[in-house]
Amino acid sequence: MYVDPLTIYREYIQNAADAIDDARRAGVLSKTDAGRVDININPVERSILIRDNGSGIAADRAAATLLSIGASGKRGTDARGFRGVGRLAGLAYCRVLTFRTRAAANEPVVEVAWDCVKLKSTLRDVTQTDDLPGVMKRIVSISELDGSGYPEHFFEVELTQVVRLRRDALLSAPQIETYLAQVAPVPFAREFRYAEKITAHLDGHVRMADLQIKIGAEGAPITRPYRDRFAVTDTVQDDACNVELLTFEGEDGLVAVGWLMHHSYLGHISTKSQVGGLRLRAGNVQIGAASLADEVFPEARFNGWCIGEIHVIDRRVLPNARRDDFEQNIHYANLLAELGPLGRAIAKRCRDASVARHRAREERVQSEAAEVPRPLSAGPSEGGQAVARSDLLGASFAASADRVASMQAADGELGLVEKLIRLIAASGATRAEVEYAFGETLRRQFDKD
Ligand SMILES: Nc1ncnc2c1ncn2[C@@H]1O[C@H](COP(=O)(O)OP(=O)(O)OP(=O)(O)O)[C@@H](O)[C@H]1O
Numbered sequence: 001m002y003v004d005p006l007t008i009y010r011e012y013i014q015n016a017a018d019a020i021d022d023a024r025r026a027g028v029l030s031k032t033d034a035g036r037v038d039i040n041i042n043p044v045e046r047s048i049l050i051r052d053n054g055s056g057i058a059a060d061r062a063a064a065t066l067l068s069i070g071a072s073g074k075r076g077t078d079a080r081g082f083r084g085v086g087r088l089a090g091l092a093y094c095r096v097l098t099f100r101t102r103a104a105a106n107e108p109v110v111e112v113a114w115d116c117v118k119l120k121s122t123l124r125d126v127t128q129t130d131d132l133p134g135v136m137k138r139i140v141s142i143s144e145l146d147g148s149g150y151p152e153h154f155f156e157v158e159l160t161q162v163v164r165l166r167r168d169a170l171l172s173a174p175q176i177e178t179y180l181a182q183v184a185p186v187p188f189a190r191e192f193r194y195a196e197k198i199t200a201h202l203d204g205h206v207r208m209a210d211l212q213i214k215i216g217a218e219g220a221p222i223t224r225p226y227r228d229r230f231a232v233t234d235t236v237q238d239d240a241c242n243v244e245l246l247t248f249e250g251e252d253g254l255v256a257v258g259w260l261m262h263h264s265y266l267g268h269i270s271t272k273s274q275v276g277g278l279r280l281r282a283g284n285v286q287i288g289a290a291s292l293a294d295e296v297f298p299e300a301r302f303n304g305w306c307i308g309e310i311h312v313i314d315r316r317v318l319p320n321a322r323r324d325d326f327e328q329n330i331h332y333a334n335l336l337a338e339l340g341p342l343g344r345a346i347a348k349r350c351r352d353a354s355v356a357r358h359r360a361r362e363e364r365v366q367s368e369a370a371e372v373p374r375p376l377s378a379g380p381s382e383g384g385q386a387v388a389r390s391d392l393l394g395a396s397f398a399a400s401a402d403r404v405a406s407m408q409a410a411d412g413e414l415g416l417v418e419k420l421i422r423l424i425a426a427s428g429a430t431r432a433e434v435e436y437a438f439g440e441t442l443r444r445q446f447d448k449d
Pocket residue numbers: 015016019052054055056057065066072073074080081082083084085086087088154155156
């Protein structure tokens with residue numbers, strides 16, 4: 001299965017969020033200190049450095065923690081990670097993967113570097129007989145560095161000689177930002193009118209982290225992509241009209257909280273806008289893509305019409321190892337069942353909005369058709385009459401086409417030809433008349449239908 005390389009950022013940001021929560025709990029960071037993650041990309045050397053100001057790892061535990069595989073110290077805590085493998089996500093994408101950390105000013109900086117090239121050749125080598133510790137000894141190096149020049153407490157991961165993959169997404173600041181704005185535990189934008197209301201609703205239930213993530217020294221902190229106005233298509237914009245705060249109670253207590261931003265439900269919201277879909281999150285990190293909640297809806301397509309988030313609180317609902325889905329257990333099934341009524345309510349809003357728009361459109365067409373003079377009085381002879389009627393129809397349709405073009409700005413769901421066909425059908429013209437007036441384009445469309 002294809003894994004989006006950008007998911008490595010989610011793993012490192014998630015670790016940073018856990019470490020920043022730890023630092024806040026321990027008082028190393030105060031409640032008001034920003035939890036910072038700085039991402040630096042060097043496109044010439046093809047390297048990436050991701051550094052956070054969280055708790056770091058104490059020198060006496062650092063090497064063991066960073067060498068162990070699948071034995072997370074976070075298991076059973078309320079941290080986001082629990083498998084003990086996430087930090088290795090970078091192994092596949094670079095030649096050397098290096099971690100550096102320290103937990104306090106009086107400690108050295110511990111560095112653990114994985115040689116990814118050697119790792120791959122060792123794994124491919126059928127003649128090699130070493131066990132895992134033996135292999136690790138050959139591919140991992142551990143050192144202590146002089147701490148001057150490093151922060152008092154920090155953790156950083158460096159990917160050196162990053163491989164070129166998928167439009168070089170790993171080194172592309174805009175692509176990383178687009179991805180993290182949607183997935184990472186970053187705050188809502190201040191200019192988003194519901195930011196405070198939603199944050200107040202989630203706070204207390206969700207480990208928000210509210211990371212200040214910047215790409216490059218000049219970068220502005222990344223925020224969630226939600227705004228009061230958003231693009232439905234390249235040409236159609238829509239506006240938020242209110243927010244509904246959601247709470248889902250199961251038999252054993254709170255299962256999830258969330259929010260839904262209502263708008264005009266004009267159609268499928270373009271993925272470019274980054275806001276479409278009911279997004280599922282755990283620990284304020286998005287799980288999977290926007291389509292993950294499709295199954296909550298009576299028709300999957302309506303998921304793409306709505307805007308909102310569901311934050312899973314029930315700790316028995318577990319993200320899978322790739323965090324592109326949840327583990328299929330009874331608790332996840334219960335959560336989906338809890339979300340069913342919401343999916344149906346959203347689908348109803350979409351259908352109602354669509355019917356209302358259709359009705360308004362027809363009324364507009366009818367009232368405009370009433371203003372067109374009756375064509376049948378146009379000429380005395382039969383042939384003359386037919387031509388005159390068709391001419392008139394042509395003119396009327398041309399006016400309709402203009403109207404349709406302006407309607408397009410208000411309605412993104414239908415193509416121009418489809419709208420024209422509906423207008424024509426509403427005007428009661430025959431197929432022959434339509435062909436006469438419009439020629440090839442529509443004829444082909446009619447034949448297709
Ligand atoms: N940014 C960081 N700051 C401090 N410690 C870290 C950081 N990143 C990783 N660690 C330590 O390394 C351990 C292993 O990280 P890794 O991401 O592999 O596993 P995990 O986060 O425990 O679980 P998961 O595989 O679910 O992510 C963590 O449990 C933590 O102790």
